[in-house]
Amino acid sequence: MNKNVGGIDRILRIVVGLVLIGLTLTGIIGLWGWIGVVPLATAAIGWCPAYLPFGIKTCKMN
Known part of the structure; x- marks a missing residue:
């Protein structure tokens, strides 16, 4: 399993994941938010x- 997710991609994934989970916990969206x-x-x-x-690889090449 070689890494294929780079820095900016990682940050965006973290933000999107946390937002989806946060929206689920506050009741704004349903259970689908756990996909975060x-x-x-x-x-x-x-x-x-x-x-x-x-x-696709968004990480830097060695």
Whole structure:
């Protein structure tokens, strides 16, 4: 599992994940907001399985 999620992409994933979870906890959106866990998890591990079929990498090359 090579990392394929870069810095700005990670920050955006964290923000989106936290916003979705926050909206769910405040009752603004329904249970679907818990999908925010997915971007948080992919940001934490630095790997997104959805990028694989398209060959996308937003991280710096070594």
